[in-house]
Amino acid sequence: MGEYTTFECRECGYTADRIRWGVGVHDPRQRFMPAYCVECGTIVEVDMTGADIHVDEFRCVVCGVELVFLEKAASYTCPKCKAHDMLMHQGEYW
Ligand SMILES: [Zn+2]
Numbered sequence: 001m002g003e004y005t006t007f008e009c010r011e012c013g014y015t016a017d018r019i020r021w022g023v024g025v026h027d028p029r030q031r032f033m034p035a036y037c038v039e040c041g042t043i044v045e046v047d048m049t050g051a052d053i054h055v056d057e058f059r060c061v062v063c064g065v066e067l068v069f070l071e072k073a074a075s076y077t078c079p080k081c082k083a084h085d086m087l088m089h090q091g092e093y094w
């Protein structure tokens, strides 16, 4: 199941927009994952519906640079200030 996920940096205060992570509760074909853009320094939601992570290329809609996917981890690096002090919150299902 997918959860609404937010990332918040305790160092610089950067917060990412609410991101859908996982597979849709109502439509399991829908799939989203968080990724970050090194160029823009932001965490973005990527629509993975019908996509193959090993085959397709995923690029930032703003600058066109290839996105780096986030894995589930104990701590996350802030795309703005590079501090390893980002909190992840997972809320309700989508
Ligand atoms: Zn930061």
Ligand SMILES: [Zn+2]
Residues within 6 Å of the ligand: 037, 038, 039, 040, 041, 060, 061, 062, 063, 064, 065
């Ligand atoms: Zn970008």
